[in-house]
Amino acid sequence: MSSPAFTYRQLGPNNDPVWSSYLSGAAAVAQAILTRLLLFEGEWWESTTDGTPWFQQILGTGLPPAQISLLIQNRILTTPYVTGITNLAFDAVRSFALSASVQTAFGPTTVTYSYPTPQAQGLP
Numbered sequence: 001m002s003s004p005a006f007t008y009r010q011l012g013p014n015n016d017p018v019w020s021s022y023l024s025g026a027a028a029v030a031q032a033i034l035t036r037l038l039l040f041e042g043e044w045w046e047s048t049t050d051g052t053p054w055f056q057q058i059l060g061t062g063l064p065p066a067q068i069s070l071l072i073q074n075r076i077l078t079t080p081y082v083t084g085i086t087n088l089a090f091d092a093v094r095s096f097a098l099s100a101s102v103q104t105a106f107g108p109t110t111v112t113y114s115y116p117t118p119q120a121q122g123l124p
Helices: 025-038 054-058 065-077
Strands: 007-011 017-024 082-091 097-104 107-114 117-120
Touching: 007 025, 017 025, 025 065, 025 097, 025 107, 054 065, 065 082, 065 097
Parallel strands: none
Antiparallel strands: 007 017, 082 097, 097 107, 107 117
């Protein structure tokens, strides 16, 4: 049985696409997770219900941290080739930061975001 193939366009330091650079495997899944987390709900014209509900349900809403964590976990788990989350830390009170250790069909990867600079393991 062959392993799945997944490629994703790499994003540069300002989250702009790098047109000549693609990622594959776990690094591609990490980039896909980060892209999905950074997409605001209602931002994409083709599907206004897609996106992370940062303003609708997370930031400034007083939602308990456990429920915020569940919203973020769901967003990560519905990313293609994600098979599980082994660790998730999120802080929207003192700073805006997120760190997730994720299992993928290609192996483990880590995604971190600290405003304003995102980082994903294996990405420049």
